[in-house]
Amino acid sequence: MELRPIRLLTLLLLVLFVSGVSSGQEKSVKPGINDTFRNPKPEEFVERFEIESREVFQQRENILEACQIKPGQTVADIGAGTGLFTRMFSDAVGDEGRVIAVDIAQEFLDHVKLTSHQRGQKNVETQLCTPESTELPDDSIDVAFICDTYHHFEFPLKTMASLRRALKPGGRVIVIDFRRIPGKTKDWTLNHVRAGQEVFESEIVESGFLKTREVNDFLVENYFVEFTKSATPGLKSPLYPIIAGHGGVVAVPNATEKPRSGAKLLLDATAAAPAGSIHKSLDRAARLLNLYGVAGLKASDVKIVVVLHGEATKSVLNDEFYQARFGVEQNPNLSLIKLLQDAGVEVFVCGQALNYKAFPESAVAKGISVAESALSVIANRQMDGYGYLPLH
Structure with a gap:
């Protein structure tokens, strides 16, 4: 395979690197390559x-x-x-x-x-x-x-x-x-x-x-x-190894407790979130996956279920209904939910909460499962060995 034409990118004067140490490099690492x-x-x-x-x-x-x-x-x-x-x-x-x-x-x-x-x-x-x-x-x-x-x-x-x-x-x-x-x-x-x-x-x-x-x-x-x-010298920028743009984490090389393959986790989301904003429970699901990625593991190394009910129910509404009810053009949670689902996360909404909030099932975005109730999901998955994480 032929090499593409490469142009010598230019070099500015010395700057302070993140370590705060000025780096000099006066000799070419490969003279004449260009x-x-x-x-x-x-x-x-x-x-x-x-x-x-x-x-x-x-x-x-x-x-x-x-x-x-x-x-x-x-x-x-x-x-x-x-x-x-x-x-x-x-x-x-x-x-x-x-x-x-x-x-x-x-x-x-x-x-x-x-x-x-x-x-x-x-x-x-x-x-x-x-x-x-x-x-x-x-x-x-x-x-x-x-x-x-x-x-x-x-x-x-x-x-x-x-x-x-x-x-x-x-x-x-x-x-x-x-x-x-x-x-x-x-x-x-x-x-x-x-x-x-x-x-x-x-x-x-x-x-x-x-x-x-x-x-x-x-x-x-x-x-x-x-x-x-990197944003600030000495401050690590967030990493997004599995879910891009959401749930950023930093690597902690000397950590004593790291994610292990095989975990099964149920995230119970009920808290409110302002219209037009990402629900924090969904962002935490993304963060959990990115923690596995930073640890060198894959999304398939952890099983995650998210169930939304209470004030979190509106996070699953399609754009048309979301706009009509809250005056916001798009539901920002849907793109994140799709990323989570693509990574293997199961996302459920409580059918009882939909009824209580007067959200018809037809208002739920395509691809999101409606459970009979959040309690059913919690009970069933705990019997399946899932750890319960309440995010209220």
């Missing part, structure tokens, strides 16, 4: 890199989905090259979003401008970087995408420190790069890529990021990892 990418001819690289034999091109749709790009975001494609992902991100962020193609070669940026214009993509910008700076303004981007490019950083600590400045608080970095495993990886990759995933991850963490996610289900020659910009 010499062949000066004055490129984009049409030649299109033929080499936008072909099915290249894994990241073949898996481009899966990669885009895994990036979890949202409409309205600003995404920087670092080392954009021929603009394959720049154009895909343009569609993903929509008219309200922005995509910035960053590259050291003006020839690539001109090609990105032309191809994006031909597609009518008006939200694409280009940014020429230098060996010393990305030229991206501070706090200007939501997501940085680095595909088969990180191993071309000659000054990785400075480069990532520069990128950290450009990210908004909580901003994400997605890194896709070649697996480098002696005895398994092709000789070309062993000779070309200076280090493996573990070394690259340690450099990124040292630069002020926390690893939050890894996707392993569709790439073979490459790996896909996500990092989040």
Whole structure:
């Protein structure tokens, strides 16, 4: 598989890393690695890199989905090259979003401008970087995408420190790069890529990021990892290894009591929640799953049942009924419930509570089970060996 054209991402002056220690890196970790990418001819690289034999091109749709790009975001494609992902991100962020193609070669940026214009993509910008700076303004981007490019950083600590400045608080970095495993990886990759995933991850963490996610289900020659910009020196950013965006947790490496596989838990939710807000019991279910993820376990290693009744009953109403009753356009709990269900969580609503609250069964969102009563769920699952967690 041919390597995509990689552009040397620029390096800013020294910054203070999360540890509070200034890091100097005056020597290139691999001098000359970018010499062949000066004055490129984009049409030649299109033929080499936008072909099915290249894994990241073949898996481009899966990669885009895994990036979890949202409409309205600003995404920087670092080392954009021929603009394959720049154009895909343009569609993903929509008219309200922005995509910035960053590259050291003006020839690539001109090609990105032309191809994006031909597609009518008006939200694409280009940014020429230098060996010393990305030229991206501070706090200007939501997501940085680095595909088969990180191993071309000659000054990785400075480069990532520069990128950290450009990210908004909580901003994400997605890194896709070649697996480098002696005895398994092709000789070309062993000779070309200076280090493996573990070394690259340690450099990124040292630069002020926390690893939050890894996707392993569709790439073979490459790996896909996500990092989040840490918010405060010394303060860990939340991790979302199983349920994205909800129930954030932090890793506690020296903890004496960790989640164990095989637990069965029943969460009894009755508390009220303001209309338009996520119910805390659902967020706690997400947190429970993420705790298992941080501990290296899978969602299937724990069985969770959530039963909603009392004031929590409204959390299961469909959008149409929710809006009519509470004046809020959408029920924000439904998307979280879907994520929980996809992870194997069973969600029930009490049929008695629905009647008491004058919510018809037809108002319950599709896919949510109506139990005869919450008491029935509690009694039955306790007989099945579930631990009872009242969240009142």
